[in-house]
Amino acid sequence: MNWTRSVIRVLLTLIVLALAIGLGRTMWDIYVLAPWTRDGRVRVYVVDAAPEVSGTVVAVPVVDNQFVHKGDPLFVLDPVRFRLDIDAARARVAGAEEDLKLRTSDAKRRMGLGGIVSAEEQEDFNSNVETQRAKVNAAKAELNTALLNLQRSTVYSPVDGYITNLNLRVGDYAHAGVSGLAVIDAHSFWINGYFEETKMHGVRVGDEARIKLMGYKQILMAHVVSIGRGINDQNGVSDKLGLPDVNPIFTWVRLAQRIPVRLEFDNVPPDITLAAGMTATVTIGRETPGARGRLTTWLQNHL
Numbered sequence: 001m002n003w004t005r006s007v008i009r010v011l012l013t014l015i016v017l018a019l020a021i022g023l024g025r026t027m028w029d030i031y032v033l034a035p036w037t038r039d040g041r042v043r044v045y046v047v048d049a050a051p052e053v054s055g056t057v058v059a060v061p062v063v064d065n066q067f068v069h070k071g072d073p074l075f076v077l078d079p080v081r082f083r084l085d086i087d088a089a090r091a092r093v094a095g096a097e098e099d100l101k102l103r104t105s106d107a108k109r110r111m112g113l114g115g116i117v118s119a120e121e122q123e124d125f126n127s128n129v130e131t132q133r134a135k136v137n138a139a140k141a142e143l144n145t146a147l148l149n150l151q152r153s154t155v156y157s158p159v160d161g162y163i164t165n166l167n168l169r170v171g172d173y174a175h176a177g178v179s180g181l182a183v184i185d186a187h188s189f190w191i192n193g194y195f196e197e198t199k200m201h202g203v204r205v206g207d208e209a210r211i212k213l214m215g216y217k218q219i220l221m222a223h224v225v226s227i228g229r230g231i232n233d234q235n236g237v238s239d240k241l242g243l244p245d246v247n248p249i250f251t252w253v254r255l256a257q258r259i260p261v262r263l264e265f266d267n268v269p270p271d272i273t274l275a276a277g278m279t280a281t282v283t284i285g286r287e288t289p290g291a292r293g294r295l296t297t298w299l300q301n302h303l
Contacts, residue, residue, distance in 0.1 A: 035202030037195045039258060040211065040280035045188040047159055048179035049074050052152045055081060057172045057180075064166040068157045068183065075155050075168055075180060082150040089143035096136040103129045161186045189265060189274045191222065193282035194258035203227060203284055209263050212281040213272070221266040224284070228260035 055077030
């Protein structure tokens with residue numbers, strides 16, 4: 001009986017020791033060798049919808065967070081002022097063209113009076129014709145600008161995406177170049193994974209990757225598109241005297257810097273809502289088969 005208990009104790013000890021060794025090796029692979037990071041952020045391109053002309057907003061046919069298609073109107077500026085500018089420009093074109101006809105006729109009449117009108121006077125009249133023709137071209141350019149301003153008084157969505165940060169209301173005065181809302185490009189989501197420099201040996205362009213968003217259980221597949229080639233060096237900043245500001249560190253502790261790696265999603269299921277700024281766990285490579293691989297994946301996603 002005592003012998004059996006001794007054997008059981010030895011076996012239990014060996015099992016616990018084996019589990020500890022296996023778990024220790026798994027933890028070593030995860031924290032030291034495996035290229036993964038919990039510092040992943042969803043990114044997206046954002047288009048600032050700013051008018052090219054100034055004017056009073058008379059219509060905002062969209063609401064915040066609405067999905068819009070490329071070419072959909074976002075807001076409209078009061079077109080009355082722009083139509084008045086077009087009428088004034090057309091009047092200037094008509095007047096300039098009439099002056100050009102008159103100067104052209106005067107120049108032609110003097111061309112037939114070679115013995116009476118001097119060559120210098122003929123050159124003056126020909127020069128007046130060219131000067132007036134330039135004024136006609138300038139007036140036409142002003143008309144085209146006025147027509148363009150009327151066209152640009154309605155701001156359209158340049159991409160398929162979602163309205164965000166809508167602070168524009170009917171009656172607001174929109175200034176040229178000042179954004180009134182933003183459109184998130186629905187086709188431009190990607191993820192930035194910030195990997196410790198000690199794990200960059202396992203990251204290559206084109207590598208497969210697994211993405212675990214914090215708010216979802218599904219594992220999304222992605223691939224490495226590019227690797228950042230530089231980060232800011234805070235030691236390079238100079239003070240007001242021009243001297244370098246060097247941060248003190250512990251000589252026996254070296255904190256690993258984080259290198260940005262850009263990844264593109266291979267496929268995003270329709271039931272997953274992506275939003276810029278979401279956090280995620282990024283693991284380079286597919287899941288290792290077997291119980292140990294599943295344990296590694298679970299630890300990476302939950303630790």
